[in-house]
Amino acid sequence: xxxxxxxxxxxxxxxxxxxxxxxxxxxxxxxxxxxxxxxxxxxxxxxxxxxxxxxxxxxxxxxxxxxxxxxxxxxxxxxxxxxxxxxxxxxxxxxxxxxxxxxxxxxxxxxxxxxxxxxxxxxxxxxxxxxxxxxxxxxxxxxxx
Numbered sequence: 001x002x003x004x005x006x007x008x009x010x011x012x013x014x015x016x017x018x019x020x021x022x023x024x025x026x027x028x029x030x031x032x033x034x035x036x037x038x039x040x041x042x043x044x045x046x047x048x049x050x051x052x053x054x055x056x057x058x059x060x061x062x063x064x065x066x067x068x069x070x071x072x073x074x075x076x077x078x079x080x081x082x083x084x085x086x087x088x089x090x091x092x093x094x095x096x097x098x099x100x101x102x103x104x105x106x107x108x109x110x111x112x113x114x115x116x117x118x119x120x121x122x123x124x125x126x127x128x129x130x131x132x133x134x135x136x137x138x139x140x141x142x143x144x145x
Contacts, residue, residue, distance in 0.1 A: 001041045001105065002081045003143040004030040007054050011074045011133035013123040020129075021121035026071035027054070028133045031109055032081025033102035034095055037145075042105045044145040046112035049073060054139055062139075066118065073113055076123040076131060077106045099126060 011028035013021045029049055050067045057063040066073060079102060083091035097105070103125045113120045123129045 001034065001037045001045045001109075001145045002032040003045050003049055004032075004078070004081060005049060005052065005054065005141045005143060006030075006133060007136045007139035008074075009134045009136045011131070013074065013076055013121075014130045014132075015124050015127045021074055021076075021123055023072035023074045023119070023121050025069075025136075026073055026119075027066050028074045028076070028131070028135075030076050030078040030081060031106050032078050033097040033105045034082055035097045035101075037097060037101075037105055039105070039108055041145040042108040043112055045143065046109045046116070048143050048145065049109070050113055050116050050118055052141070052143065054141065067116065070117075072119040072121065074121045074123075075106065075110050075113070076129065077102065077125045 006028045008028045010024050012019050051065045053063050053065050055064040055069055079096040082096035085091050110120050
């Protein structure tokens with residue numbers, strides 16, 4: 001699995017012009033599922049999202065996690081994180097999981113985050129979404145499990 005984590009002061013996702021998920025300070029996380037991913041990968045990704053130290057401490061060093069600060073997480077499914085652009089001009093998505101598998105594993109990431117104590121907002125799986133965010137830093141990190 002892949003997670004693109006962005007430290008944000010705010011983020012939201014809309015479907016058909018209606019906001020379906022919104023957070024204040026925290027992490028906007030785009031989640032991609034590969035065809036070989038499983039529940040263990042989803043569990044590891046959720047733990048990494050929640051515990052990765054991407055927020056500054058009192059000295060300005062990135063020593064605090066969303067968990068440490070009790071911040072929110074916006075999770076948005078994004079199969080395009082598995083785009084293969086090595087050949088030609090059109091990306092291939094053959095390494096992305098099927099929609100059924102991907103949906104279940106993204107939902108597992110969300111469930112694991114909530115079980116750990118995170119406030120989680122989400123987009124709508126498979127929908128055409130518009131994402132708005134204010135990246136803080138900017139800090140953007142790609143996590144793979």
